[in-house]
Amino acid sequence: MAVQLTDNTIRNPTSAGVLENNDNFDNQNNHFQHTINSDGFDNSNYGYPVNPQAPNLGLFPNQFPTPSQYQYPNVPIYSNYHPPPSQYQNYPNSYQFQYGYQYSNQYPNQYPSQYNSNFASQHQYQQNAPSVSNQLLHSYNYYNTNVSASKNIMTNTSATSGNYINETFDSINEHNTTYRPDNANNNKIDNYSTGTSNFTNNRYSNFPTTMTSNNNNNFSGMSYSSKFNTNNTNNTNNNNNFNNFNRNYNNNGYNNKKTYYNNNNNNKSKKNYNRYIDTNNNVNINILGKFINNKQIPAPRDEKIEYQLFGGKKIVDPDQKFNLIQSHDGLSLSAINFDHYDEIPIEVTGENIPLPINSFTDNIELNNNSTKTYLDPLLIQNITLSRFNKPTPVQRYSVPIVLNQRDLMACAQTGSGKTGAFLFPILSESFKSGRKPLNHDNIENHDNNIPFPTILILAPTRELVSQIFQESKKFCYRSWLVPFSVYGGTDIQVQIKKIQKHGCDLLVATPGRLNDLLNRKVISLKGIKFLVLDEADRMLDMGFEPQIRNIIQNNDMPDVLNRTTLMFSATFPKDIQLLAKSFLKNYVFLSVGKVGSTSENITQEVLYVEEIDKNSILLNIILNWKAGLTLVFVETKKMADNLSIFLQSESFPAAAIHGDRSQNDREKALRNFRSGRNPILVATAVAARGLDIPNVTHVINYDLPGDIDDYVHRIGRTGRAGNVGHSTAFFNYNNKNIAKGLVQLLTESNQTIPDFLLNFLKINFNNKNKRNVSKNSNFIAKDHRSFNNNYNYNNYAMNNQNNINIISKNFADFNISSNNSDDFNSFNVSNNDNSVSKSFFSNNELNINKKDNVDNINLKTANNFNLYDFYQNREKAEYFLTQDDRNAKDILNKKSQ
Numbered sequence: 001m002a003v004q005l006t007d008n009t010i011r012n013p014t015s016a017g018v019l020e021n022n023d024n025f026d027n028q029n030n031h032f033q034h035t036i037n038s039d040g041f042d043n044s045n046y047g048y049p050v051n052p053q054a055p056n057l058g059l060f061p062n063q064f065p066t067p068s069q070y071q072y073p074n075v076p077i078y079s080n081y082h083p084p085p086s087q088y089q090n091y092p093n094s095y096q097f098q099y100g101y102q103y104s105n106q107y108p109n110q111y112p113s114q115y116n117s118n119f120a121s122q123h124q125y126q127q128n129a130p131s132v133s134n135q136l137l138h139s140y141n142y143y144n145t146n147v148s149a150s151k152n153i154m155t156n157t158s159a160t161s162g163n164y165i166n167e168t169f170d171s172i173n174e175h176n177t178t179y180r181p182d183n184a185n186n187n188k189i190d191n192y193s194t195g196t197s198n199f200t201n202n203r204y205s206n207f208p209t210t211m212t213s214n215n216n217n218n219f220s221g222m223s224y225s226s227k228f229n230t231n232n233t234n235n236t237n238n239n240n241n242f243n244n245f246n247r248n249y250n251n252n253g254y255n256n257k258k259t260y261y262n263n264n265n266n267n268k269s270k271k272n273y274n275r276y277i278d279t280n281n282n283v284n285i286n287i288l289g290k291f292i293n294n295k296q297i298p299a300p301r302d303e304k305i306e307y308q309l310f311g312g313k314k315i316v317d318p319d320q321k322f323n324l325i326q327s328h329d330g331l332s333l334s335a336i337n338f339d340h341y342d343e344i345p346i347e348v349t350g351e352n353i354p355l356p357i358n359s360f361t362d363n364i365e366l367n368n369n370s371t372k373t374y375l376d377p378l379l380i381q382n383i384t385l386s387r388f389n390k391p392t393p394v395q396r397y398s399v400p401i402v403l404n405q406r407d408l409m410a411c412a413q414t415g416s417g418k419t420g421a422f423l424f425p426i427l428s429e430s431f432k433s434g435r436k437p438l439n440h441d442n443i444e445n446h447d448n449n450i451p452f453p454t455i456l457i458l459a460p461t462r463e464l465v466s467q468i469f470q471e472s473k474k475f476c477y478r479s480w481l482v483p484f485s486v487y488g489g490t491d492i493q494v495q496i497k498k499i500q501k502h503g504c505d506l507l508v509a510t511p512g513r514l515n516d517l518l519n520r521k522v523i524s525l526k527g528i529k530f531l532v533l534d535e536a537d538r539m540l541d542m543g544f545e546p547q548i549r550n551i552i553q554n555n556d557m558p559d560v561l562n563r564t565t566l567m568f569s570a571t572f573p574k575d576i577q578l579l580a581k582s583f584l585k586n587y588v589f590l591s592v593g594k595v596g597s598t599s600e601n602i603t604q605e606v607l608y609v610e611e612i613d614k615n616s617i618l619l620n621i622i623l624n625w626k627a628g629l630t631l632v633f634v635e636t637k638k639m640a641d642n643l644s645i646f647l648q649s650e651s652f653p654a655a656a657i658h659g660d661r662s663q664n665d666r667e668k669a670l671r672n673f674r675s676g677r678n679p680i681l682v683a684t685a686v687a688a689r690g691l692d693i694p695n696v697t698h699v700i701n702y703d704l705p706g707d708i709d710d711y712v713h714r715i716g717r718t719g720r721a722g723n724v725g726h727s728t729a730f731f732n733y734n735n736k737n738i739a740k741g742l743v744q745l746l747t748e749s750n751q752t753i754p755d756f757l758l759n760f761l762k763i764n765f766n767n768k769n770k771r772n773v774s775k776n777s778n779f780i781a782k783d784h785r786s787f788n789n790n791y792n793y794n795n796y797a798m799n800n801q802n803n804i805n806i807i808s809k810n811f812a813d814f815n816i817s818s819n820n821s822d823d824f825n826s827f828n829v830s831n832n833d834n835s836v837s838k839s840f841f842s843n844n845e846l847n848i849n850k851k852d853n854v855d856n857i858n859l860k861t862a863n864n865f866n867l868y869d870f871y872q873n874r875e876k877a878e879y880f881l882t883q884d885d886r887n888a889k890d891i892l893n894k895k896s897q
């Protein structure tokens with residue numbers, strides 16, 4: 001078959017595969033229609049681009065026109081094609097360009113963005129690569145590429161799985177690029193005679209295996225993983241400026257050491273290199289400080305370890321707005337913008353709340369005796385090495401609260417620095433005061449081989465434990481504390497051996513593995529001074545609560561009065577707050593508001609997508625996504641596997657992470673995601689909380705979770721620490737349960753609410769149950785104790801019982817609290833005769849007579865006040881209270897007048 005060519009189409013001039021004259025442009029469908037003769041050409045590699053003026057490029061080199069023959073005189077803008085016809089969406093997959101020169105600065109840049117993002121997928125440029133910006137490139141091959149002077153290639157671009165073979169780059173500029181070719185051989189990044197090459201903020205892995213003649217280059221803010229070997233023949237590394245140049249290849253060696261040190265005039269001071277990051281639990285005893293005569297003696301500084309931990313040159317500039325930080329794996333850098341942080345509203349409730357600090361070096365008021373303290377100087381040094389210039393809001397408040405020995409329940413945005421908020425005060429205090437002295441009995445019974453940590457941090461997932469451990473290592477540097485982490489999926493015997501060999505003062509653990517170690521009696525909790533529950537609401541929900549209770553109450557950990565207990569999360573539902581109180585004493589509740597902070601930094605989009613359409617819509621989104629890492633959440637492990645296989649079959653470098661994968665596979669998937677090797681990660685809820693991965697630019701809720709708090713944590717994997725991010729959620733009827741919460745959250749975060757979602761609410765909930773959607777709600781969670789609100793009925797709710805309060809009319813809000821846990825002793829509602837509870841209620845005229853129900857909800861005596869049982873029987877209890885709703889409400893209102 002033959003079709004018409006338009007006049008201005010440049011014909012393939014070669015003898016093989018000449019197009020016939022009657023090829024033509026289809027105006028109606030806006031694409032170039034042509035068919036190829038039976039000459040060996042394949043339609044899939046032929047027929048695009050859509051530009052009627054563009055040439056048709058053949059598949060084989062000898063069918064290519066010479067460069068001059070396919071210059072585009074007037075490359076049209078395709079902005080009218082929206083959305084692009086589906087047949088163009090894959091343009092130009094599987095193309096091979098022998099000469100790419102004419103494409104630079106012309107074709108890709110003028111192509112509309114929806115095409116651009118797809119540009120160069122699986123392409124081979126055998127000569128002269130084009131300039132490419134904001135692209136997601138995968139399977140990108142450069143052969144024998146020559147880029148002429150001062151071309152920007154790969155700006156804000158993510159390139160993976162490419163081949164870079166025999167290249168010569170002449171003065172190129174690369175910025176903010178993730179770059180992971182598979183086979184990078186014999187590459188030259190040279191400056192011949194023209195300007196200087198600039199490489200800034202790029203992430204490289206597996207590249208280049210060999211790099212020669214590095215002259216006058218400026219490498220700054222770079223991260224390389226895998227080998228970066230300049231140690232080859234004719235190597236003349238002169239006058240290069242390696243600034244903040246981090247390499248991480250997991251202890252595989254430091255191949256180019258000799259080269260760097262032997263060459264001339266390189267700004268190569270050792271401290272500009274990060275040679276490797278030790279991701280293992282190995283303890284380097286050389287950097288352990290001592291605690292002698294009630295004083296910490298820090299170990300001497302060690303440059304090598306400092307580069308491992310903190311990754312490069314210290315940047316201390318008090319005036320700079322942007323604070324460069326390094327990721328946990330040393331693979332990338334990102335900037336924190338603190339501009340909005342001062343506007344964030346903070347609500348702190350509780351008794352005698354200590355004043356916040358404004359800088360890490362501020363004096364801290366101690367309430368007890370009006371003396372002052374300060375953060376330990378060693379800790380401040382480590383904070384400085386981490387390039388944290390000033391505390392985030394949650395840190396400003398938590399530091400003095402904890403140093404005043406107060407328990408804390410803190411609720412702050414995802415990515416707002418909660419890890420530092422608990423580590424800083426705890427470590428500072430521990431640096432100053434050492435281990436908890438064991439009492440006589442304890443010493444006698446203490447087996448020397450059994451470590452008794454001072455600090456216990458519990459977190460719900462292995463990955464999060466590992467991340468907190470990495471952070472702990474930084475801030476414990478040179479101190480007397482040995483940090484250690486334990487989590488499932490790893491050899492427990494190896495862990496036991498290590499922990500017994502090195503000891504352990506700061507333990508980060510998942511509850512399951514810690515219970516296992518406690519059962520084997522290889523660790524003791526009797527020295528615990530500080531207990532932290534990170535992601536506390538998750539830790540106390542139905543899944544984890546029994547394990548947590550076992551660790552805290554059924555082992556040898558000091559009781560609540562003899563330890564400091566801290567709970568952190570970005571979400572704190574009311575029922576969990578009630579439950580949590582049994583682990584806390586007279587705590588301060590800290591809520592860091594959301595306005596102007598992370599929640600607005602994340603642009604949230606909700607699309608109506610039926611199940612059957614999810615895959616194709618996902619593909620479309622990924623194809624059109626700009627640079628960065630994409631995290632896709634699904635509900636089931638099976639779905640995670642299936643979806644990642646599907647994406648791989650579509651040539652997308654995706655991996656899956658979920659609880660059924662081996663720990664090795666989980667870690668590998670995460671590592672490859674962080675490094676950009678697999679820039680798409682399909683995950684179950686296992687990756688929803690806490691993980692701090694720089695460069696996650698897009699979170700996609702392929703399946704929405706059932707709970708709005710889970711949604712908050714999931715989208716919080718992007719837009720971290722003041723950076724911006726984007727989230728897309730696929731919504732359909734199956735997500736009915738989350739609709740109201742979603743609308744509320746979108747409203748509160750100033751996001752656009754799609755009409756379909758509002759209609760959905762109207763139809764399905766008839767607006768009757770619509771929750772109060774308030775734009776003014778600046779806080780994720782409120783303190784649900786009495787003094788947090790206007791209904792403060794101290795001395796009222798219960799005769800002779802101070803501090804026992806009723807704050808609201810329904811059971812979920814029905815809150816019995818005490819500022820003094822001893823009060824519970826007299827609050828003996830577990831008596832079967834119900835006398836105390838009866839008198840409690842009748843004194844307050846609440847008139848609740850159903851004593852059977854009181855028995856059923858099984859409130860126990862004060863010392864062992866078991867809100868868990870209370871919670872378990874919630875359904876019954878709710879019934880019980882709603883009967884008397886009206887009375888209760890009336891009385892409360894009366895009293896508040």
Ligand SMILES: Nc1ncnc2c1ncn2[C@@H]1O[C@H](COP(=O)(O)OP(=O)(O)OP(=O)(O)O)[C@@H](O)[C@H]1O
Pocket residue numbers: 323325336387388389390391392395412413414415416417418419420569570689690691692716717720721
């Ligand atoms: N004071 C600070 N200055 C600069 N960077 C900081 C500071 N505190 C924390 N960061 C960085 O901000 C990022 C987010 O911190 P972190 O992981 O502690 O957040 P988070 O509040 O625990 O988030 P999530 O709720 O998701 O667990 C990290 O990369 C951390 O290194």
